[in-house]
Amino acid sequence: MTPFLLLLALAATPAQEETTAPTRIEDLALEFSPPALEGLRAALRPGGQLRARWTGRREGRDLALSLFGLPRREWRLGDPAVVLARVAEQQRFEGGLGRHPFDRSGLLAGPFGTLPVAGWAEAGAVPGPDGRARSLVVLCGLGRDEAWVLQVELAPPAPAEDLGELRRLLAAGLRYLGETEDPRWTDEEARARWERDRPEDLQGRLRIERTDHYLILTNSSSGRTFGRKMEEAWERIRSTYPFPDLPGRKLLPVFLFRTKEEYVSFYAAIAGIDREQAARSKGHAWRDYYATFYDAPGDPVHIHEATHQIFRNRLGLSGGGSWFQEGVAEYLSTTANERRAWARRAARDGTYTPFRDFVGIPSLLRSAGGERNVRGGSVAGGHYLQAASIIAFLRESDFGAERFPDFLREVGSVRGGEDEVEAAIRRVYGCSLPELEREWVEFWRRRR
Template structure:
């Protein structure tokens, strides 16, 4: 079922106003604390300003703002930049969301206040939640099976058409990863270069000037932000989020080439990158696969890194099938390093995989024979048994020869 609604992202709309109910303090003979007004103002992308007014006893000496970002339980607190308690409490808090405290659009922020009186007694207010979005725009949302698209200033029909296409194609990603749970990732669509500069996380000046990245997935928050209503970008970043769900063990340390390669494997329009790989192959400029554990820094290297990652993963999928890839992910999720995981799955390590892929680029039909890891152990046992048998026969033959 597809749902459509309007998200009014006007600053302060998500705040709560009026009497918020009495909050009992722990001090003797103290009257209740009553929230008169509490609101927030998003000054995107730099900060969120929280304002508080409360009717409270004069012995309340301090107030803190506690908040959580996204679906995690990690609580952060901050002190007010302004606090008075003469006839009532007036306080203002600032949470920085810019370069040093970046928060992606689309996340939900839950917050509450903690008051402390002169005896050290603490009083906790009710919590409130709002969605962090640029208040310049009137946001709309469209909910699909696994994700919700949040957008502004685009035709609804175009969004529905793209979302339906992406939703169908993401079923193949689910199948590869073996995911059966219910997910509700958020996909925030932005429309311009200026909006991307405000919405994307800090990157190098060169990367920003060349508009190197078209989107980002924030696994910690189950949120992605992409520039433009682009089917491939949405599939790419959603695959990253599902990849993170598949490798849910803290012991899993997948290399970046595998993560990016799988994300690009599912892009319907990603085939053009193979020409970049062939040019680098002919000029001898390919990056050794062993050196691709993380994304490089220079824009030219980044482009080649992505193209190579896509080519290597496509080679693995075409030659050995999705079942082997699923086994590889299981090995990584159990804490094996990439070399160990590849050997356990394909019978080859990183370097041999790299050589086989390069021979494939050269058009050679003989790549390498994939070995069944289970058969390796069986072969070793059989080989040892044959060696023992042969040795026994040889010893008997030598004894007979001496006679």
């Protein structure tokens, strides 16, 4: 990942000029009126990632406000939630934070970019590069070629109500002046995406179906039926892992091929893998899309892969390791009886992988040469069920349920191995991985 600097020393200001009028940042197509500050000073920096900077004082605190432009295509920034995830990741890196940097986050509707949605986040107190604690308020949105990030640093830290008021002032002073895009995709956009990614020898004409949340690109006559199934999956996923659902976000693309052979050709070409490996898959979610073929609309692979797609493109949670990503997906694509039968036997007989080893497995799918959709005796199939049983335990037990949303955010944003995962578990549940394992064993031994 190309680094960008979001933590700036409050004292480090370039040559500046006094300003009170709204500032237009032409290359981001933004106009911004900063909140009232004592000694407000501004500096524009065309080019580079830092585009503008304002400094001053507000209610006895030093305030530095910075505006950045980040490349959308290069960094695959297709939604404000994805932008926020990149900002959070960089804050952890630059600030040396073990935990997720933000205390609160969400979405705002309004004229903030090519799509009428902005992301926001607040941090009560995080360390800065000079060692001083400070508060952060972040807004972000999408321009045509770049995402924009507006960040405020306050030192000393401010209470939550002050940060909320500052966020509202920032949003009120921001206006996007550029071209907008159709969140439901124009037919021209949809055809261009299909032509860019489809196999060259594909037969059948493109059919375009739109649902509330999905763009179905297919050469099958079953796109409408499949779209209804995807919406059912969406509702189940959102009820299990709640996330904001504002209108105006880009429909998530789904490639639905008529035959498995067509799907295999697509998967092998776009992922750069051989056809034999691609043929083991019934569907896959990658980047912003989900791809599959029309066979059985009720196959659990669809909600499994839809969960991956949503975690990356709506929740902005693409970390945690294979066990976490497969666990949250497998929890929805297995039944309670499947999870209970496997976990009770494993907890009783000790036939599971110790947690510290388990969270370090790079890929559950390749952990024993098994296939994702094969259950039963394969080691990989057991690993998938173990991952699902951990999510079930944390979501459903007295031990884990209350802090489960914190678990999703903390672990889902971790980049690293078992040490980083264990540190996140300690922050949320106050225990080590072996201690969590003992709680899991006791839960499933008692479960009826």
